[in-house]
Amino acid sequence: MDGAAVPVSAGTPRTRGEAVRECGVPRANPSAMLQPADGTPALRAPSADGSPGPPAVREGAFHAYFVYDVADTIDLAPLATVAGEGVARAPLHLRREASSGFIEFATQPVVARIPPTPSGIAVRAKIFDYGVVSIRLTLPFAGTWTAYSAFTRRMRNDDELESLASQALAGLLGEISPALDEPHEPLVEDYFVFEVSSFAEAVTSTQLLGEYADALASLVLCEERRLMPAESSEALRMNFAYFDDDLAVVQWDTAFVYDRPESAQATLDILEFANTQLVELRTYDKRLDDELDTIYALDPKRPTRRFGRSEAQGAADRLRYLIVDIAELTDRASNALKIIGDAYYARLYRGAAGRLGLKDWQKQIDSKVDTVNDMYRFFTDQAQAARSEFLELVVILLIGIEIALGLLALRH
DSSP: OBOOOOOOOTTOOOSHHHHHOOOSOOOOOGGGGSSOTTOSOOSBOOOTTSSOOOBOEEEEEEEEEEEEEEEEEEOOTTOOEETTEEEEEOOOOOOGGGOSSEEEESSOOEEEEEOOOTTOOEEEEEEETTTEEEEEEEEEEEEOHHHHHHHHHHHHTOHHHHHHHHHHHHHHHHHHGGGEEEEEEEEEEEEEEEEEEEESSOOOHHHHHTTTHHHHHHHHTTOSSOOOHHHHHHHTSSEEOSSTTOEEEEOSSEEEEESOHHHHHHHHHHHHHHHHHHHHHHHHHHHHHHHHHHHHTTOTTSOGGGSOHHHHHHHHHHHHHHHHHHHHHHHHHHTSEEEESOOHHHHHHHHHHHHHTHHHHHHHHHHHHHHHHHHHHHHHHHHHHHHHHHHHHHHHHHHHHHHHHHHHHHHO
């Protein structure tokens, strides 16, 4: 069903952004952060916490992903242009050596390049057929590791990025509204990726996880002070490296990616996809909560004689439709990425899914679906009981009428 575009506000429901972006750093204007403030840095400088830091970042970037669930599904076929720019399919471009298995989108998403903001922030939108739109904001960086750490902390803590993403989404939804099926108020997840394409000196993944582990852990967790060894180890536990000059460290709300741009793109795509699944699961969970709240408000503990057949049947019908909808949408989202084998990228996806807690969300949804099924059976039984009572009353009434007619016939 075609629907109108859904208005987007800065108060869009979320989980991580309001809870974790408090890093003790003043908020920054993105336009002022395109380059470090200390000019051309030395090749190597200690981290802010005093631990040895990696060499200066020759080419790096900060990516802010704002992933919105906006509709049940989106028809990608009619999408030709967005913001006056052409759109293109976005298959996964995997590094051949690291993809001995098979991993690909069942339906390739569509990418739309949106004009950059006045402050020079690059904006890109990716549209998925299962109702998700991902807005990515990118700012380049070159400078010392210390400056890069401060830069990422400031940007991660800047509410203006979310406002820019919301504005981009509102404009996008206004253009693609005919393609939206069952649009609803957007639900958002944010995720931040700190990318380094090259350092001023050669650096290996072994060095990053060993010699520079404390500095890297502080970066990933957005902390200025040095972490305890146990925390540092946990922060870097979920790491992936195929060659000795690439590395991906995945956290539940941030990631560090060190790789050549052409290879890093696949890693970024997989991390983005995992977040689309998270926002989908959150959407299903919210729908279940809302429906269960409505059902509980009906006070099903009332005696059957007070609980009308039409009310019980209506509740049962709503629950039946909800069960079917959740099953269909869950199947569509969970099968959006086809993974066969245990290739490097498949392991990367499973690691990201673990960090994001996708299995825990799925278990929670399954538990609520079981509750909905129980409620469906309850209301079905209530409706059946009310129907039986009604038929019994009809039979009694017919018998009474028949007796009355018989008595009248005998009197005459």
